[in-house]
Amino acid sequence: MVLPDTTEDTQGSGLASVNPDLASERLTASFCVPRLTAVLDGGAERTRLRRAVEDVIESDPVFSRENQYFQSQNERYEAAVRKAVHVRKKMQEMGWSEDGPESVYVYRALSGDVAFLLHRVFMRSISVLGSDKQVAKWIPLASEYQLIGSYAQTELGHGTYLQGLETTAVFDISTQEFILNTPTISAMKWWPGDMGRSATHTVVFAQLYIHGKCYGVHPFIVQIRSCQDHSLCPGVIAGDIGPKMNFEHIDNGYLMLKNVRIPRENMLNKFCEVQPDGTYIRRGSQKINYFTMTSVRISLISDEVILPLMKACTIAIRYSVVRRQSKLKPGEEEAKILDYQTQQEKLLPQLAAAYAFHFINNYLHELFNRGYREIQGRNFDSLPELHAFSSGFKAMVTQYCTSGLEICLRACGGHGYSLLSGLPSLYTKILASCIYEGENTILLLQTARFLIKCFTAASAGQPVPPSVTYLAAVKPGKCPAKDKLDFLSPDIYTEAYQHAAIRLISSTAAKLQDLIQSGVERHEAWNQCTVQLVQAAKAHCHYITVKNFVETVEKLENTAGIQNIMKHLCDLFALHGIFSNAGIFLHDGYITGAQMDMVTASYLDLLGIIRKDAVPLVDAFDFTDKNLNSALGSYDGQVYQRLYEWARKAPTNKQISPAYEKYLKPLLHNKLSKL
């Protein structure tokens, strides 16, 4: 075999300008991209602040995520701790406070790749559940990092069902202490972040016993490691729970307590207290214990769920105009894959959903802030609605975004499957959001319970909270649409969603009633309806999201085409939902088969319309390349060169594998080779 003598690599040297296929997409935007960015950020001033913060973070090499896809769990943990310590220093230097507006952007720029997030939950739970005295003692210590906190609620045997927690805290009147114990293996705390290797303290949720009587689950501050030498405190067994699908940088931990004594003052006692003589005093709803969870649940939706979907859309859509594959028309050059209807149908509904969820999230935050102010004033009235609302939305948004992210990943084919695309780690991380802070099915059933109650109340003419007044307006009727354009009317589709939600809630309420009247016990009847109750809760959340999107679009000023393109996205989000859940709308004939064909036609038309603005619509999310950390999704679209350059840096190319000397060589030389 004659071979040439030049084997050096001359390719992939330096990434040049923007890929022309991507550049051309930006010339035809129907709206002003920076203006839309400002709408998303909540004003141009905010955009400037966010970018300034991103600049500071991204220009500091300590925060680099360049090697993220190549690191082991141990390396990821070390990097996350290093970043957590450094970010504190950085914020002090910059004069940014933890509560300030910059803080949000700092964590956005870090992309969650940092330790001590549970330290913040530790502080938040003390702020919410602690007395003024406790807040005065612990918050400064925590703020100054004289301790590292965690939040130990979940146990090996119990997650969302808090009442079932098995850890015990027995009040010892003689020493004025609580004695904490892990009575069984399933009672071991399991999963708390920052606890496996870092935390010195943690809030432990345990069943409170006084004089042998159980008072239910309460929060206690427990020291688990020495602040001097970090050794485990006596009676404490703790460690890391090992490898997970993602979150390698977090030391999710286990914790066993054996007769660990803490002073009486360490029970968080804003809402209930054990007095020195063992008298138990309650100062408010026990439901307040759920409040930290509700608050965490709401706070994570933006950073952990919606932003990842926005990133995935950015990566997949940019890639889909750079990637050319096969021919749409014989004789022409290969087509951009985003010009295939099937690719549009995968990606554009996810893009519309990202916008829809961004807007509903704003609404949820307003609602939460109002509720929080009320609770501070010891008014717990809004807690049930807030809990039902946040539960359902957390479930819907996490489920939808997780599916959406998987679709984006798969839509990028083999390259999406490479860690270097950024999509696998976004996916494996967002998947966890369906599980943590309340398993989605259980959350949806909590929403459903609220809806059934409100439906019953509304049917009896009693007042119900504002978000569910529509349940009083049960009317049969038919969808009045006459042609496909009618389905671009928000009234038409919003009513269809409302009708479907009412139908599912009322028919499930009726089934439940029938079962109970036929002699089935209430709890068993409930169980037999749960599949349908989940459907009903989803339909309710979907309806509220569509309605909120419509209202948001109405409020947007019609500048530079923004209202126009948002209207298209809103239509797409709504019609995609009808198209994908056709059975719900066809079931009672509210929408007929012929009308469903109109929905389909309008839906497919919208894909073609939004296709034209797809790249500007993801550009408006305004992610930096460093934030995306994707070989496929960068602003310049130099996809293949970047994949190749990044791959060459992989540890698999740095090491001559011992496998050759040990196994391959003896194998290949097992006979006198003929080759």
Add this chain to the structure above:
Amino acid sequence: MVLPDTTEDTQGSGLASVNPDLASERLTASFCVPRLTAVLDGGAERTRLRRAVEDVIESDPVFSRENQYFQSQNERYEAAVRKAVHVRKKMQEMGWSEDGPESVYVYRALSGDVAFLLHRVFMRSISVLGSDKQVAKWIPLASEYQLIGSYAQTELGHGTYLQGLETTAVFDISTQEFILNTPTISAMKWWPGDMGRSATHTVVFAQLYIHGKCYGVHPFIVQIRSCQDHSLCPGVIAGDIGPKMNFEHIDNGYLMLKNVRIPRENMLNKFCEVQPDGTYIRRGSQKINYFTMTSVRISLISDEVILPLMKACTIAIRYSVVRRQSKLKPGEEEAKILDYQTQQEKLLPQLAAAYAFHFINNYLHELFNRGYREIQGRNFDSLPELHAFSSGFKAMVTQYCTSGLEICLRACGGHGYSLLSGLPSLYTKILASCIYEGENTILLLQTARFLIKCFTAASAGQPVPPSVTYLAAVKPGKCPAKDKLDFLSPDIYTEAYQHAAIRLISSTAAKLQDLIQSGVERHEAWNQCTVQLVQAAKAHCHYITVKNFVETVEKLENTAGIQNIMKHLCDLFALHGIFSNAGIFLHDGYITGAQMDMVTASYLDLLGIIRKDAVPLVDAFDFTDKNLNSALGSYDGQVYQRLYEWARKAPTNKQISPAYEKYLKPLLHNKLSKL
């Protein structure tokens, strides 16, 4: 703080007997488990053989997967190579041939965690595409591992669209060689397994040029590394493509060729040849190049797609009877989570699907074997049907099983998210099956093209292949079911599926026709119909799968309740599909809303019935604990103890993190600590 002096860990020491909650599930099986296992294996003799092979593999420590979840990509690769070399030795020792029945079970027992699988594809492609002379030369070399082969088809810029491959092979008449080149960065071979670090040879697919004329894509055998010292051959640049979502044990590689010359004899030439004077001779359909892909596509469905779903069902269902959470009835003990209707609705349809796909896979193999014999006799008539059939089924089964596996993972909550559950790696691996060996959407569109052709032919009274004769029987009609029990009649639901498939195919054919008649160009009209064409192809595949399940159940002897429970699973599979895709059946009123309520009622009833046999139904899959490699899914159900024991072995608990000395200590000691 007074603390006790006993801190040693006395828990989790040794796993004892079967968890009683799991044991009780096995006492009430309505059928004989070993008999069902034999049905799945294809006879009790087969079961014995499989178990004997599993014993041999699992008792050899080289094949242990104990540390799998803790290893880096480099470690996984080394282990996989070691296993590949060792398995060859083992099989020789045992007298098992690569073509023998034991071989299938060897690879099942190894769970794919082994290198050189592409070596087998290399051999297969030579066997199928090579002349007798080429087979005689290369197969013995490959069998004796005097070379390590790979299969280099996919490029950085091209996957499923083979015609677009850019690698060139120019015939040099003067030297009687082909000169292979990678003309652009996107032409780089990218993804081939075993190529990044191991292979010495590979089959390269390249555009053949003779005298400046392109003859399309052809396969060439190219040496890429020395068999003596494993150095890259001159003109060859190759390496590993870096981290992926899974397949860390495989060295998926990249390959660039610069004027690499190979002798004329290295083009695989059973079906076409370049003669010494440059004359090009074709001896059969060019489609034969797709045949290796079709063959690989079919061969992987069982091991890479159906078995993983069966494993996931085993893990999730066993866990769901051990896990107790919350109360079904106040005052009672906490309920097994499988007793919640929502949990049943997640898992049991996946179980039914695993059985459905096992049976359709048997059918597909029969069809393939018949086609293969015909092709060996140079009869290519059955190729289009086989291609359409295998494409659609690959897409449907991979999509369905991937979703099913994700559902199983999420149904296990936080513990499912731990790598130690085994579910994340099953999921991240099966996800790849939606992409490799043909992207699913493209495959479904190939099936759709075949269906539209056959529909047109059938409408014109022309003969069509057996699997699509039903397309000739278009009749409007309505579903005759009168109550929920009618929906347990296979005739009723099979006809509903058939009706839905015909409706979707015929309505899309009509839309296509309308568009073309209205002046839209044919290719553009096709693109505008693709979302619906994909739906139609899925409906066809779903129908055939239901029909095959029904026929399989009919053939099962009614011993020890097996036919009975299989009938329930078949009903569940069918009704789950109608329930989940209600819109398709409601659209033209074939099934009314009232009938859909009957479907729902029967479907939910079936969940309760199959619930009773859920554990025996997964026990029948007969996976060993080592094969499952799951802390949640073992036969004894000692879930919590195993999670804890495995977690303690994690590298994160072996190492005192440098993070403490470097970052935590300075942080905590930044002021005079008050703690």
